[in-house]
Amino acid sequence: MTQPIKDSIKAFIIENFLFGDTAYDLQDDASLIENEVIDSTGVLELVAFIEDQFAFVMADADIVPANLDSVARITAFVARHAGENALNKKSA
Amino acid sequence: MCGFGGYFGDGVAPHDAQPLLQRMVAAIAHRGPDEQGIFTAPSAGLGHARLSIVGLGDGQQPMTHSSGDLTIAFNGEIFNYVELRETLKAQGHVFRTGSDTEVILHLYERMGLDCLSLFNGDFAFAIWDASRERMVIARDRMGVRPLFYTTVGQTLYFASEVKALLEVPGVRAEMDPLALDQIFTLWAPIAPRTAFRDIFELEPAHLLIAGKSGMSIRPYWQLQYPDIGEPAAYKDERDAAEELRDLLTDATRIRMRADVPVGSYLSGGLDSSIVSALAAPMAPGGLSTFSVTFGSAEHDESMFQEQMATALGTHHYAVACGEGDIASAFPDVIRFTERPILRTAPAPLYQLSGLVREKGLKVVLTGEGADEVFAGYDIFKEARVRRFCARQPGSRIRPHLFRKLYAYLPGLKQQSAEYLAAFFGAGDDPMDDPLFSHRPRLRGTAAAKLFFSADLRQTLSGYDAAAELVSRLPQDFSRWHPLHQAQYLESRFLLPGYILSSQGDRMAMAHGVEGRFPFLDHRLVEFATRLPPGMKLKGLVEKHILREATKDLLPDTIGRRTKQPYRAPDSQSFVGKNDRDYVRDAFSERSIAETGLFNPKAVSKLYEKCSDKPASGYRDNAAFVGILSTQLWQNTFSATKTLSTQAA
Numbered sequence: 001m002t003q004p005i006k007d008s009i010k011a012f013i014i015e016n017f018l019f020g021d022t023a024y025d026l027q028d029d030a031s032l033i034e035n036e037v038i039d040s041t042g043v044l045e046l047v048a049f050i051e052d053q054f055a056f057v058m059a060d061a062d063i064v065p066a067n068l069d070s071v072a073r074i075t076a077f078v079a080r081h082a083g084e085n086a087l088n089k090k091s092a
Numbered sequence: 093m094c095g096f097g098g099y100f101g102d103g104v105a106p107h108d109a110q111p112l113l114q115r116m117v118a119a120i121a122h123r124g125p126d127e128q129g130i131f132t133a134p135s136a137g138l139g140h141a142r143l144s145i146v147g148l149g150d151g152q153q154p155m156t157h158s159s160g161d162l163t164i165a166f167n168g169e170i171f172n173y174v175e176l177r178e179t180l181k182a183q184g185h186v187f188r189t190g191s192d193t194e195v196i197l198h199l200y201e202r203m204g205l206d207c208l209s210l211f212n213g214d215f216a217f218a219i220w221d222a223s224r225e226r227m228v229i230a231r232d233r234m235g236v237r238p239l240f241y242t243t244v245g246q247t248l249y250f251a252s253e254v255k256a257l258l259e260v261p262g263v264r265a266e267m268d269p270l271a272l273d274q275i276f277t278l279w280a281p282i283a284p285r286t287a288f289r290d291i292f293e294l295e296p297a298h299l300l301i302a303g304k305s306g307m308s309i310r311p312y313w314q315l316q317y318p319d320i321g322e323p324a325a326y327k328d329e330r331d332a333a334e335e336l337r338d339l340l341t342d343a344t345r346i347r348m349r350a351d352v353p354v355g356s357y358l359s360g361g362l363d364s365s366i367v368s369a370l371a372a373p374m375a376p377g378g379l380s381t382f383s384v385t386f387g388s389a390e391h392d393e394s395m396f397q398e399q400m401a402t403a404l405g406t407h408h409y410a411v412a413c414g415e416g417d418i419a420s421a422f423p424d425v426i427r428f429t430e431r432p433i434l435r436t437a438p439a440p441l442y443q444l445s446g447l448v449r450e451k452g453l454k455v456v457l458t459g460e461g462a463d464e465v466f467a468g469y470d471i472f473k474e475a476r477v478r479r480f481c482a483r484q485p486g487s488r489i490r491p492h493l494f495r496k497l498y499a500y501l502p503g504l505k506q507q508s509a510e511y512l513a514a515f516f517g518a519g520d521d522p523m524d525d526p527l528f529s530h531r532p533r534l535r536g537t538a539a540a541k542l543f544f545s546a547d548l549r550q551t552l553s554g555y556d557a558a559a560e561l562v563s564r565l566p567q568d569f570s571r572w573h574p575l576h577q578a579q580y581l582e583s584r585f586l587l588p589g590y591i592l593s594s595q596g597d598r599m600a601m602a603h604g605v606e607g608r609f610p611f612l613d614h615r616l617v618e619f620a621t622r623l624p625p626g627m628k629l630k631g632l633v634e635k636h637i638l639r640e641a642t643k644d645l646l647p648d649t650i651g652r653r654t655k656q657p658y659r660a661p662d663s664q665s666f667v668g669k670n671d672r673d674y675v676r677d678a679f680s681e682r683s684i685a686e687t688g689l690f691n692p693k694a695v696s697k698l699y700e701k702c703s704d705k706p707a708s709g710y711r712d713n714a715a716f717v718g719i720l721s722t723q724l725w726q727n728t729f730s731a732t733k734t735l736s737t738q739a740a
Contacts, residue, residue, distance in 0.1 A: 015697070016701070018542065018694075019542065019543070019691075019693070019694035019695075019697040019698055019701075020693050020694055020697050021542065021691065021694055023546070024542075033514045033515060034520075036535055036536075036538065036539035036542075036711075039503075039515070039536060039539070039709050039710055039711050040501075040503040040504055040507055040511070040515055040709070040710075041503040041709030041710070041712075042709060042711075043507065043511060044503065044506060045709075060506075060508070061508075063506075063507075063508055063511070064508050064510040064511065065510050065511060065514050066510070069514070
């Protein structure tokens with residue numbers, strides 16, 4: 001289930017922050033900040049993308065590097081929320 | 093002020109000398125629209141374009157000493173020429189003119205190269221010393237006035253701007269890829285390197301001597317700070333403030349010396365307000381002040397400008413700078429900066445000097461330099477906060493100080509403490525790194541190199557502009573206080589490399605206007621280096637001692653203002669309703685492929701992204717302006733339009 005999420009996130013990062021540079025070796029675990037892929041405005045662009053694409057609103061407390069500073073972390077975070085949303089829908 | 097060019101060597105045939113010098117002078121005629129002059133001798137020539145400010149009727153250049161042995165071409169001012177002249181007269185020297193130019197000749201005659209230590213001024217000059225058969229070229233201590241040189245065969249050519257050197261047969265305009273990397277990392281090339289391959293800049297406070305036996309370059313003055321353990325030169329803050337006030341008043345007084353009216357820039361910030369307040373009572377007929385206003389509240393300071401102008405009772409003039417104005421001026425801005433730049437900030441200053449000229453003035457005081465000398469920049473506070481955070485890396489409270497520092501940056505308002513700490517490398521950067529204070533900025537700027545083409549990346553492979561900067565630091569550097577280290581980096585590299593050149597001399601002289609900088613008087617600079625760091629940056633209050641020394645001069649609202657960095661709209665100046673044909677052309681796939689420096693696909697996506705929604709992030713804005721200015725540089729200067737990407 002996480003592969004489509006990861007693909008979508010990776011495609012957004014390559015398109016929006018790496019400007020289509022497919023030669024860039026974007027490792028799943030690499031820090032987006034330390035590798036200068038993303039700046040402070042980029043974080044906000046990333047949050048807007050996640051909210052639009054995956055249809056949930058991020059709490060301010062969730063906007064931290066522990067959730068968003070690599071493809072793997074973003075994928076895990078989104079997958080958790082997607083799972084929660086599905087559970088919520090089921091129980092509703 | 094003025095501009096000059098010249099040569100030394102046998103590479104110019106006698107019948108070519110006059111036409112060559114005429115072409116060189118014509119290329120920089122904007123620097124000196126009042127008069128032109130040419131001097132030739134066997135193996136040497138000087139050409140001069142004059143902006144008449146001191147000795148209106150008798151200061152023509154090139155000027156030859158009455159002995160006939162020494163001839164000078166001079167750009168700038170020696171502000172203490174009155175005192176030097178009196179001393180020389182008492183020693184028996186006889187003067188034919190009232191100009192500061194002649195004072196240089198007499199002092200050189202008397203002291204040789206040691207005369208430089210006595211000059212208080214902003215200058216670049218060349219002296220043809222016929223008896224010693226040598227050309228002596230020098231530049232002021234802080235790098236206010238520019239001076240470039242190159243060699244063709246065994247002949248040395250020099251000029252106030254590169255465009256004069258491009259008139260020399262055999263000199264070509266080719267981008268130096270290492271310089272481009274330096275600009276995209278440090279904002280400016282590291283002198284002596286310039287954007288032009290094989291064309292160099294004489295560094296501030298340096299002297300070049302060319303003679304029959306060859307050419308040598310050496311410093312005659314150095315910016316230096318005390319060792320961290322040295323006892324403080326000033327213990328009493330009140331004494332230090334008094335001395336500062338005296339020095340600043342005198343620095344302003346001697347910069348009011350001119351045979352034409354002297355005006356003042358007034359940004360609404362602390363520094364230009366202080367200079368204007370000191371100058372106002374010294375200006376016969378009242379002081380004229382000049383400001384830029386912006387339509388966007390984020391950049392505009394007109395409220396403070398008007399408040400200060402009213403308080404001082406100046407004749408105040410303002411020019412409104414819209415985003416469209418920046419787009420209209422930008423090609424000219426690059427023609428005058430002669431280098432790619434990452435911000436549009438010079439463009440409004442180009443417009444401002446046009447206003448000064450339109451109002452009939454050709455000399456203005458500015459507050460530039462105070463931030464370097466008295467620790468005004470945010471980067472100094474930021475380094476302190478980063479060190480503070482590093483002492484307790486897990487703190488969720490300490491990183492919030494970054495938000496306080498950059499209250500004017502909307503992108504930071506919504507960031508968590510963890511993100512703030514990560515963006516500023518708080519806790520990660522080694523504190524003994526010589527570039528500790530500047531690392532976040534260098535990283536943020538260098539991110540724009542993402543757009544470099546594969547060819548350029550290959551050419552630059554392994555090159556590290558920041559490492560080269562470190563290699564240029566003096567041996568004593570590691571013994572200085574961290575604040576002094578940061579001040580040195582700003583004062584020695586960014587000030588002459590970007591602020592004084594791209595925003596200072598070049599934008600003013602584009603309209604034949606001379607800027608004068610009281611805060612860069614070398615007496616004041618040397619005094620400030622000896623102040624304890626805590627008198628400059630007190631807690632997180634910048635320029636504390638300067639505020640103390642001048643608090644009676646300004647309204648409280650100005651005197652207590654937190655620094656608002658001078659910025660102008662960047663990518664949004666060139667997209668949407670401000671779109672221009674030349675911008676679309678510069679970003680076109682064809683044009684990008686032709687110059688070969690950037691990745692066409694990535695550039696196209698950046699252009700689309702910024703057109704869709706103007707960039708607000710640092711990296712995208714810097715990349716947009718950097719790419720546009722590099723493309724314009726290429727179109728303006730390079731005859732072949734194909735850049736060599738071989739490392740110099």
